[in-house]
Amino acid sequence: METGTADFVVIANRLPVDRVLSPTGKTMWRTSPGGLVTALEPVMVRNGGAWIGWHGAADEDVEPFEHNGMHLVPVPLSEDEVAEYYEGFSNSTLWPLYHDVVAPPEFHREWWDSYVRVNRRFAEKAAAVAQQDAVVWVQDYQLQLVPSMLRELRPDLRIGFFLHIPFPPTELFQQLPWRRQILEGLLGADLVGFQMPGAAQNFVRLVRQRVGHKTHRDTIYLPDGRVVMAKAYPISIDAAGFEELARTPDVIARAAEIRESLGNPKTILLGIDRLDYTKGLRQRLRAFGELIADGSLHVDDAVFVQVATPSRERVQQYKLLRDDINRLVGRINGDVARIGQQPVTYLHASYPRAEMAALYRAADVMVVTPLRDGMNLVAKEYVACRYDDRGALVLSEFAGAASELKSAYQVNPHDINGMKSMMLAAINAGPRENGRRMKAMRKQVMENDIELWANNFLEELTSDRELHEKNPRPV
Numbered sequence: 001m002e003t004g005t006a007d008f009v010v011i012a013n014r015l016p017v018d019r020v021l022s023p024t025g026k027t028m029w030r031t032s033p034g035g036l037v038t039a040l041e042p043v044m045v046r047n048g049g050a051w052i053g054w055h056g057a058a059d060e061d062v063e064p065f066e067h068n069g070m071h072l073v074p075v076p077l078s079e080d081e082v083a084e085y086y087e088g089f090s091n092s093t094l095w096p097l098y099h100d101v102v103a104p105p106e107f108h109r110e111w112w113d114s115y116v117r118v119n120r121r122f123a124e125k126a127a128a129v130a131q132q133d134a135v136v137w138v139q140d141y142q143l144q145l146v147p148s149m150l151r152e153l154r155p156d157l158r159i160g161f162f163l164h165i166p167f168p169p170t171e172l173f174q175q176l177p178w179r180r181q182i183l184e185g186l187l188g189a190d191l192v193g194f195q196m197p198g199a200a201q202n203f204v205r206l207v208r209q210r211v212g213h214k215t216h217r218d219t220i221y222l223p224d225g226r227v228v229m230a231k232a233y234p235i236s237i238d239a240a241g242f243e244e245l246a247r248t249p250d251v252i253a254r255a256a257e258i259r260e261s262l263g264n265p266k267t268i269l270l271g272i273d274r275l276d277y278t279k280g281l282r283q284r285l286r287a288f289g290e291l292i293a294d295g296s297l298h299v300d301d302a303v304f305v306q307v308a309t310p311s312r313e314r315v316q317q318y319k320l321l322r323d324d325i326n327r328l329v330g331r332i333n334g335d336v337a338r339i340g341q342q343p344v345t346y347l348h349a350s351y352p353r354a355e356m357a358a359l360y361r362a363a364d365v366m367v368v369t370p371l372r373d374g375m376n377l378v379a380k381e382y383v384a385c386r387y388d389d390r391g392a393l394v395l396s397e398f399a400g401a402a403s404e405l406k407s408a409y410q411v412n413p414h415d416i417n418g419m420k421s422m423m424l425a426a427i428n429a430g431p432r433e434n435g436r437r438m439k440a441m442r443k444q445v446m447e448n449d450i451e452l453w454a455n456n457f458l459e460e461l462t463s464d465r466e467l468h469e470k471n472p473r474p475v
């Protein structure tokens with residue numbers, strides 16, 4: 001097959017840009033706020049890199065284009081494919097299955113067929129743009145078949161895969177009717193990265209049990225002599241970028257303004273999440289509501305600000321959640337609010353990074369209590385913004401971040417009483433105690449940023465082995 005010109009190729013469900021309208025009505029692309037593109041953009045620019053992904057609209061062909069020195073290759077999806085591959089198999093089968101079945105996964109054969117078809121389209125695009133011996137990095141659960149499909153088309157490539165969400169325990173994964181195909185899809189990669197060591201171990205065990213390959217620790221031996229590594233690479237954020245933003249006079253002024261408009265309460269608690277049933281919003285709001293109702297917190301003293309960013313709004317479970325949270329917030333406020341003093345401020349909206357940084361700066365207690373989460377970057381963003389060593393983090397032990405942020409007030413989000421006492425502990429601890437905890441967490445976050453994460457992964461992917469010489473690592 002003919003090769004392309006890109007030395008380094010990223011494949012992700014979405015392109016790293018959002019379409020915006022200029023004041024003159026012209027369509028323009030703006031880099032999305034995510035950390036992944038922040039880390040990979042310099043690598044892409046230095047290596048003539050290409051990014052392959054969906055541009056976010058159905059039934060529309062967009063020509064490849066250049067953006068900030070990156071070659072972007074849009075992958076079209078039809079209306080049916082959005083419903084079956086994206087909302088269906090990716091977000092109503094894999095997403096709940098991989099998150100401990102906190103919502104019931106649905107298994108539909110048409111959704112699987114669509115997933116296979118779309119994965120093949122991504123693989124074909126990558127095969128066409130990658131140069132001989134290029135390095136290709138496939139991202140996340142929407143594209144688990146791409147590594148093997150791409151290897152078949154282009155055996156010369158060095159292929160990495162990273163899963164941003166949890167990889168489930170073997171008992172849950174085995175529910176998937178297409179479990180073997182997914183495992184074999186991932187085995188097309190040379191390196192399969194996970195957030196946590198336990199996830200890598202789950203994968204290796206499943207490969208041994210279900211596919212029958214020999215394994216030793218993090219290494220899988222394929223019958224054709226190829227070797228696949230499975231390892232943990234806990235993802236992070238652009239920590240210095242967040243701190244810098246939090247230090248700007250505009251953000252500091254905005255944080256003060258937020259505090260003022262909430263009535264200058266003693267304590268501001270904050271949650272920022274995508275509106276997703278994995279995030280534990282119900283349990284968290286109930287815990288806070290009970291603290292007010294039982295008199296542990298006074299309505300004049302404490303305010304909970306919950307930002308819930310709209311997400312996957314056509315998927316049934318997300319619609320149900322949205323209604324549930326609306327009702328719950330209404331009930332809490334209805335039961336315990338006083339005129340001019342509302343305990344929960346609920347914002348169903350997305351905000352720019354600067355507004356998030358101002359919220360982080362204003363919050364005395366950040367509450368991050370997912371029922372299951374691959375990592376949770378909000379927890380790390382909060383820590384990065386607290387250069388003053390103030391504030392406290394209440395963190396679910398079921399978020400990947402918990403294994404790094406050991407000085408957080410860790411909670412089991414299913415245990416409402418436990419959460420209530422941890423929230424109170426965080427609120428009532430003095431600045432010395434919270435300062436000590438925050439310092440320790442800041443050291444971890446500032447020293448392990450997204451750039452280091454990307455470098456570690458790419459170093460392992462391109463190190464070694466017999467391909468090393470002809471395939472130097474992107475720098």
Ligand code: F6P
Nearest residue numbers: 013014034140164165274311312
């Ligand atoms: O956490 C997984 C993830 O796919 C992220 O990569 C992404 O930013 C987020 O969920 C939002 O997902 P979607 O692309 O479905 O809006």
